[in-house]
Amino acid sequence: MIKITFPDNTVKQYKKGISALEIAGSISEGLARNVLSAKVNGEVIDATLPINKDATLQLFTWNDDEGKAAFWHSSAHLMAETIEYFYPGTKFGIGPNIENGFYYDIDLGDRTISENDFKKIEDKMLEFARAKQKYVRKEVSNADAIKYFTDKGDEYKLELIGELEDGDITFYESGNFVDLCRGPHLPDTSPIKAVKLLNIAGAYWRGDENRKQLTRIYGISFPKKKELDEFLVKLEEAKKRDHRRIGKELELFTFSQKVGQGLPLWLPKGAELRERLENFLKKVQKEAGYVQVITPHIGRVELFKISGHYDKYGADSFQPISTPIEGEEFFLKPMNCPHHCEIYKSKPHSYKELPIRMAEFGTVYRYEQSGELHGLTRVRSFTQDDAHIFCTPDQVKDEFKGVMAIVMKIFNALDFHDFVIQISLRGPDDHEKYIGSDENWEKAEQAILEVAEESGLDTIIEYGEAAFYGPKMDFMVKDALGRKWQLGTIQVDYNLPERFEMEYTGSDNEKHRPVMIHRAPFGSMERFVAVLIEHTLGKFPLWLTPDQVIILPISEKYQKYAEKVFNFLNNSELRAQIDDRSEKTGRKIRDAELKRIPYMLIVGEKEEKRNTVSVRKQGEGDKGTFSLPDFVDLINHEIAKELENN
RNA sequence: GCCAAUGUAGCUCAGUUGGUCAGAGCAGCUGAUUUGUAAUCAGCCGGCCGGGGGUUCGAAUCCCUCCAUUGGCUCCA
Missing domain, CATH: 3.30.930.10 (Bira Bifunctional Protein; Domain 2)
Known part of the structure; x- marks a missing residue:
């Protein structure tokens, strides 16, 4: 028997040679399903590896960075397997997990691959994933490793093997794909439920521009389809922040x-x-x-x-x-x-x-x-x-x-x-x-x-x-x-x-x-x-933004009053303008919102009578009615606060 | 610079296999409307379909090339 110490310092006895996955299974079936990799005595390893001595154990799931790393790294192998399926004879460089997903650098020889091919690769990857292919770790000798990749004709892997110590070489086999890899990997492909290939790029072998340029395919994968969808929505939202887009919109x-x-x-x-x-x-x-x-x-x-x-x-x-x-x-x-x-x-x-x-x-x-x-x-x-x-x-x-x-x-x-x-x-x-x-x-x-x-x-x-x-x-x-x-x-x-x-x-x-x-x-x-x-998002601090205030008269009848407000603001050194178009107020508000003008001052009959302005803040809405001096104070306070030290 | 993709009005985009395919919305202009917290209506203007070659009876659509853009790689004083 061996003693396993869990992160909360509880200790349990298990049979020697038990795997992290089996230990997870002994705790709950759900946990076993979710375990992606494990840390045993400080080393992140496959959850399926036998543990032969007393150890500290931490189980990693999708919620852990280590779990995601194994998930995406395994996904890279799955993609490689699929690419080899469609493009036999492809040579493989490296295929790591990255911050958001994974990539694989491949040499397709004379063939090319384009984004049009992504769909079929994604579909086939999911098919392989559903087959619950096990990731099998094998320790191989230097000679065997060299023989395998020499036979396969993959000079990239041979170059990598040449830099490894004998006895330190492991292969991982999943489905029909065998890769030189340190691991760790998922127990099998079944957790990979959603896959998206993102883009394709040239990447110099080993980052050296004097060496051959390989084809790099980036992808990402998730245990749930919903998470992929959320990721793609986030990507779209990120594109909306792009300064090239906003800079154009705001005419900067x-x-x-x-x-x-x-x-x-x-x-x-x-x-x-x-x-x-x-x-x-x-x-x-x-x-x-x-x-x-x-x-x-x-x-x-x-x-x-x-x-x-x-x-x-x-x-x-x-x-x-x-x-x-x-x-x-x-x-x-x-x-x-x-x-x-x-x-x-x-x-x-x-x-x-x-x-x-x-x-x-x-x-x-x-x-x-x-x-x-x-x-x-x-x-x-x-x-x-x-x-x-x-x-x-x-x-x-x-x-x-x-x-x-x-x-x-x-x-x-x-x-x-x-x-x-x-x-x-x-x-x-x-x-x-x-x-x-x-x-x-x-x-x-x-x-x-x-x-x-x-x-x-x-x-x-x-x-x-x-x-x-x-x-x-x-x-x-x-x-x-x-x-x-x-x-x-x-x-x-x-x-x-x-x-x-x-x-x-x-x-x-x-x-x-x-x-x-x-x-x-x-x-x-x-x-x-x-x-x-x-x-x-183009909503600059008030002190910095080109237009601080826009005055929106309800109709042409209030143009005179709008000008009076404008002059007051101008004399108070605020940057203001008047939207005097013959448009409905809703339209003027919408346009001002889109232009990210921080303050909109709506002026009509009520305001004119009482010498006030109706204040609307960009992105927030109606702020109520202010006298002109009060509004200027409001702005100046906000600016002072921005500049003093947040 | 390298790999891959893209390039149609100011902007965002439609244009199936080459044959009324040069379109839409927004913006702009004109007019009408006088408007109360995120789009009033109508009309009009606007494009050598990135540039240049080619293939074809015929090219936005196919090919070549150049330019630019996008995503990476390399680089980044």
């Missing part, structure tokens, strides 16, 4: 083929919104001791050779433009820092002046691969809310903290809390990718880690993600479709001061090298606005 920005791909055109409403964001930040920065500078959009190639950008990105940039007579070459600036470095160098500095915090809304141009362009989140021309702080080494930590405070202040004012703070450091063995001395890198990385620690905020550390000149802290967010984007960024840099030979005179009357901090709280105005649109 557009693109033109003639202007060029990835070059956003800000429409008046969007420009106004962006300007307001910029002014907000300028004010915050002024309070924090920043100075504004302005620099040109181009700079001599030489400048970027000094900065290192030329070596690193020169070939992947818009190519240099040159003067007609002298043939002197200039780059469109992909970053503002070299220009700012030259401003720093325009005169000698004393330690007493530091830190110098030099800010600019600088528009930069980067040649992004065409396949990467995406709405406003990935463009070729964008404006950074850039600033460079030049400081002494012992000011770095405080300055870094100050920048973090600005980022948090902005995010608070926008009621923006859904982000992850990522610290990007060098990888353990990729140091040749970066410029600068190890000593400086270590100092910089240490400074960021310490500040992060002291801030008390949750952070994650990613190795190998640092910028080529220094480590950084990024504020990451997800868009409507779950894609991750970098917004704000703070980067410590010991390298540019070196390269530009920047100096200051210390209290010891000796020359010293300053440290630079690159920082952009929004990151790019384009990307930030895109994410803001998706997070707010």
